[in-house]
Amino acid sequence: MNDTAVLSPTLSPSTHEFSEVIHRLEAGGSMLPDTPENLKQIIGIYKAYAVPMDFYWRDLLYIAEKVFLNPLPAFKYFISDKYLDRPNAYAGDGADLRIWRGEADAHPELRDFMAKGEFNRKLPKLFHHLWHDRVNMEFAEACMEAMLWHEDINPQFNAYLDGDEYKQNSDLAIRAYFKGNPLMLGLYKLFPDMFLEQVKKLSYYANLGLFWEVMAPVFFEMSDLYDEGKMTTVPEAMDFLVNGIFAVAGRPIFHHAYIDGKCYEIIPKSQGFTWLYEAALPYVEAVFYRTAPFRGTKSYNAQAGQVPSDQKDFHYGILYADVFPVGSAGIPPTLLMQDMLHFLPDYLIEDYQQHGRGEDDILIQLGITFQRSMYNVTSAVIQALRAALLYPLDDPNPDHLKANRQFFEQQIDRFKRPEARLRDVQDQSYR
Amino acid sequence: MPSIVDIAVQNDGFSTLVAAVQAAGLVEVLATGGPFTVFAPNDDAFAKLPPGTVQTLVDNPPQLARILKFHVVSGIWHKDDMAQQATLTSLEGSPIPIRTEPIFEVKNSTVLAADIIASNGIIHVIDNVILMG
Numbered sequence: 386m387n388d389t390a391v392l393s394p395t396l397s398p399s400t401h402e403f404s405e406v407i408h409r410l411e412a413g414g415s416m417l418p419d420t421p422e423n424l425k426q427i428i429g430i431y432k433a434y435a436v437p438m439d440f441y442w443r444d445l446l447y448i449a450e451k452v453f454l455n456p457l458p459a460f461k462y463f464i465s466d467k468y469l470d471r472p473n474a475y476a477g478d479g480a481d482l483r484i485w486r487g488e489a490d491a492h493p494e495l496r497d498f499m500a501k502g503e504f505n506r507k508l509p510k511l512f513h514h515l516w517h518d519r520v521n522m523e524f525a526e527a528c529m530e531a532m533l534w535h536e537d538i539n540p541q542f543n544a545y546l547d548g549d550e551y552k553q554n555s556d557l558a559i560r561a562y563f564k565g566n567p568l569m570l571g572l573y574k575l576f577p578d579m580f581l582e583q584v585k586k587l588s589y590y591a592n593l594g595l596f597w598e599v600m601a602p603v604f605f606e607m608s609d610l611y612d613e614g615k616m617t618t619v620p621e622a623m624d625f626l627v628n629g630i631f632a633v634a635g636r637p638i639f640h641h642a643y644i645d646g647k648c649y650e651i652i653p654k655s656q657g658f659t660w661l662y663e664a665a666l667p668y669v670e671a672v673f674y675r676t677a678p679f680r681g682t683k684s685y686n687a688q689a690g691q692v693p694s695d696q697k698d699f700h701y702g703i704l705y706a707d708v709f710p711v712g713s714a715g716i717p718p719t720l721l722m723q724d725m726l727h728f729l730p731d732y733l734i735e736d737y738q739q740h741g742r743g744e745d746d747i748l749i750q751l752g753i754t755f756q757r758s759m760y761n762v763t764s765a766v767i768q769a770l771r772a773a774l775l776y777p778l779d780d781p782n783p784d785h786l787k788a789n790r791q792f793f794e795q796q797i798d799r800f801k802r803p804e805a806r807l808r809d810v811q812d813q814s815y816r
Numbered sequence: 817m818p819s820i821v822d823i824a825v826q827n828d829g830f831s832t833l834v835a836a837v838q839a840a841g842l843v844e845v846l847a848t849g850g851p852f853t854v855f856a857p858n859d860d861a862f863a864k865l866p867p868g869t870v871q872t873l874v875d876n877p878p879q880l881a882r883i884l885k886f887h888v889v890s891g892i893w894h895k896d897d898m899a900q901q902a903t904l905t906s907l908e909g910s911p912i913p914i915r916t917e918p919i920f921e922v923k924n925s926t927v928l929a930a931d932i933i934a935s936n937g938i939i940h941v942i943d944n945v946i947l948m949g
Contacts, residue, residue, distance in 0.1 A: 541909075627866070631868070634869060637879055655878045656878065657879055657881065659882070662948065662949070774924060774947060785924075
């Protein structure tokens, strides 16, 4: 580590196992050391992540709003032009709040890939789909399912999904969607809870879509600032994320479905759900920290206690991932790595060619880069929570600084377990 | 005696709060409802939030109302009444941690002026916008 932590004169040094990281956070830094190499890696991967994310958020909303309860959703990944053209609320001239200076419709690199795929030839969409030469939307769905399954982390949102108002709103939408379809309406009458559960899942599609609609332009803007030489340190990259988190914290999280040209407000905006509380924080907890063991990577014996009995102790997210065995075909993290591979900036490709096994293990290398970058995003979340709930880093009151210290140490305690990669990402040779 | 809203409008330093209360559609309830205890962030408190934060909230009244309701407690709570309370439950539903000693603090804000009596409640001026969590 070559960054120097500035210790507060009023606090004695931390005795935490990761005291160096604690001191760095107290000095306004990130869990990731501030090196030019780290900055290059995280910004490069943010850009490679933002392009498929531009597809994920559009398709998540397309499924939540238009595909809805289609019992045979074979074409749910065949996003309509309307959703590809749909203006991102945080990019373009008509933005609510312009985060990215680029255009609001689907990113040109995404459109190009959707048309040609890895084949680099324009073929019928169905061919690209069946050959799996496309954006791996299954990754986005796996993230959504993690949020749905870890229900304890989103209490107000889930309380609403379990309430009578939500049931009534869903009922109206279900009846409208299956109007004139006696078979499905009959099944609904027989198994109403099954249909309601599917609508709840679709509400999480909307939740995650609205969350990622923000993150894609944030990452595009960071990449542009880096390319322009205006983002020069890891803490600057983290601070950009912190400011972004605050700026959009109050964005409504809602679920509207469009059936026969009519809007059904399944979760109305007036419910008061916010991007920060009902989407961003649950997302980080469910996806970065917890998720679930991925089938096909490693066998776990639950009876031998190899899987925690309590969901809150799950630790299968990117912050804990051993990227090498995880890098198996078909599982969600590898699907994302494959997606990011298509949009890497040249400087990262050159970097990977010079390390490890060059292009042969490029998915592993970029997976580890992604892990580094998510330690930086998590740092931004930790600093944003500290700023929102605790005290400034230069607060003159020693009790306040102690409270900040305690908060940072509690957060970093989660990385004491052996699977955590916090120690690894301190070292540049971890690739 | 002036209401909670009247006091905020008539005193300098609360223009952001007044604008927020108006945007959230809470003027009437804070002017005539109650009694309430309001932890009122001053303009400097709102100015500490990163750029865009307040604007996004003002553009979305239900979300803004939720944040503002976190600053309001049902009933009249003087500083002395709060000495025995570790938390109060906000109208938003989340608890607000309170400390009165050695200094009067509401969550991560410090009370700049306590016990301002209104016709329908009491105001404590705070130096930070407080957030749930």
